[in-house]
Amino acid sequence: MNLIKKYRNFWVYCFFGFLASLINIGIFDISHNYFHIPLWIANTVAWFISNFFSFFVTKLYVFKSEMENFKKLFQEGFVFLISRIFSLIFDDLFMIFAVLILPWNNLIIKAIDQIIVGLFNYFSSKLIFSYNNRHLIERLKSLKEKRSRDEI
Numbered sequence: 001m002n003l004i005k006k007y008r009n010f011w012v013y014c015f016f017g018f019l020a021s022l023i024n025i026g027i028f029d030i031s032h033n034y035f036h037i038p039l040w041i042a043n044t045v046a047w048f049i050s051n052f053f054s055f056f057v058t059k060l061y062v063f064k065s066e067m068e069n070f071k072k073l074f075q076e077g078f079v080f081l082i083s084r085i086f087s088l089i090f091d092d093l094f095m096i097f098a099v100l101i102l103p104w105n106n107l108i109i110k111a112i113d114q115i116i117v118g119l120f121n122y123f124s125s126k127l128i129f130s131y132n133n134r135h136l137i138e139r140l141k142s143l144k145e146k147r148s149r150d151e152i
Helices: 001-006 008-034 039-062 070-101 106-129 136-151
Strands: none
Touching: 001 008, 008 039, 008 106, 039 070, 039 106, 070 106
């Protein structure tokens, strides 16, 4: 029981990450395999939609970060998407390499890709939303303001 409590965030993230991966794979499959949208565009669209979903469930249910105001929500969302840009780059390059160069099945590769990307995303999300880092943006902002005052 202690292991469940100790790793609660990870297990809840896995559940919602699984749902986000299903959204990602489903949107990719429909847009690429049925509507014949080019692979990297279909993959990027699926990434944006699944990450929009992921932002809110990660914030609210995994790390239980409150929605204090729209400014903080926008700041956290911006940092969240910036951290996820690295996963998008990996996601697109991995899909292009495995599907177009090695011609492997795109849905199998997409599922493997989602596991790798999901692990990276968990650790980057933990940095953004964890209790110790909730006010990271504010701390960085105050540090910047302090440096500006010191220069004057």
